[in-house]
Amino acid sequence: MSTGAVRIGTSGWSYDHWRGILYPPGTPSARRLEAYAAQFDTVELNASFYHWPRAATFAGWRGRVPAGFLFAVKAPRGLTHARRLRDPGEWMPRLAEGMVALGDRAGFLLFQLPATLERDDERLDALLGCVPAGIRAAVELRHPSWNDDAVFALLERHGATYCVASGAGMPCVPRATTEDVYLRFHGPDGQHLYVGSYPEAELQRWAARIAGWRAAGLGVVAYFNNDIGGAAVRDAQRLRALVT
Numbered sequence: 001m002s003t004g005a006v007r008i009g010t011s012g013w014s015y016d017h018w019r020g021i022l023y024p025p026g027t028p029s030a031r032r033l034e035a036y037a038a039q040f041d042t043v044e045l046n047a048s049f050y051h052w053p054r055a056a057t058f059a060g061w062r063g064r065v066p067a068g069f070l071f072a073v074k075a076p077r078g079l080t081h082a083r084r085l086r087d088p089g090e091w092m093p094r095l096a097e098g099m100v101a102l103g104d105r106a107g108f109l110l111f112q113l114p115a116t117l118e119r120d121d122e123r124l125d126a127l128l129g130c131v132p133a134g135i136r137a138a139v140e141l142r143h144p145s146w147n148d149d150a151v152f153a154l155l156e157r158h159g160a161t162y163c164v165a166s167g168a169g170m171p172c173v174p175r176a177t178t179e180d181v182y183l184r185f186h187g188p189d190g191q192h193l194y195v196g197s198y199p200e201a202e203l204q205r206w207a208a209r210i211a212g213w214r215a216a217g218l219g220v221v222a223y224f225n226n227d228i229g230g231a232a233v234r235d236a237q238r239l240r241a242l243v244t
Contacts, residue, residue: 003179004214007042007070008240010232011184011225021230033064040236042070042107044184044223049074049112052094058101070107072138072182072221073099081114088127096132107221108138108161108182115169119145121154128158138163138182144171152177166206167193167225174209180219181210185235187226197231200238207242214243 013022013036014029023035036043045061047053061071079091099106111127124139131137139155140163141147155162155177162177167186183206189196198206210220222239224232 005219008222009040009042011044012046037065044072052076055097055101058098072107085123089130110138112140115142183222185224195228
């Protein structure tokens with residue numbers, strides 16, 4: 001990310017219910033990534049959360065997008081949810097292999113922690129301490145107990161980017177721990193995730209925040225995860241227009 005750069009996209013790209021919203025009529029599912037990359041310059045890969053792909057799959061995605069496009073990649077839930085960050089070093093060679101295969105299209109490696117995982121500085125420190133050099137880590141801390149200056153200092157020491165999250169039940173702390181800010185929009189509904197469109201006034205407030213971060217020399221990546229009904233596509237397009 002260059003100084004003051006802003007990239008806005010969605011979490012995932014291949015949804016049947018985006019037909020006629022993002023994908024032109026007749027677009028085969030195998031060509032959805034190309035259709036997406038014609039509209040956005042970054043995407044958050046969420047399939048990797050459920051099953052970590054082979055390096056060849058990452059390389060294939062890299063070859064299907066234009067130069068300058070960036071993939072943010074979600075770390076597998078086996079590490080973050082099943083193992084709850086235990087023994088992270090066992091996972092790193094395979095994660096690094098995938099990120100390396102993306103080459104210059106590799107953005108952040110996102111560790112989305114479960115909402116039930118309470119603050120554990122030692123466990124987080126161990127995770128970030130074994131992230132291979134050259135991989136940019138971002139962390140989404142969903143339990144409110146993590147909201148503490150010592151935790152933000154820990155992220156800063158490791159050069160890890162704090163993920164600012166908007167969504168039902170999530171602490172929304174507009175804070176930067178590196179030269180970049182990572183935003184995730186899970187939907188405006190106070191009770192349910194991934195549904196609804198953000199009101200214009202709220203998007204304008206986020207645009208103002210982004211302007212402030214840019215003025216401070218920070219880069220920003222933002223991903224909308226409210227995919228139901230194509231709201232993520234429309235909200236991403238609108239926020240991008242507001243910050244352009």
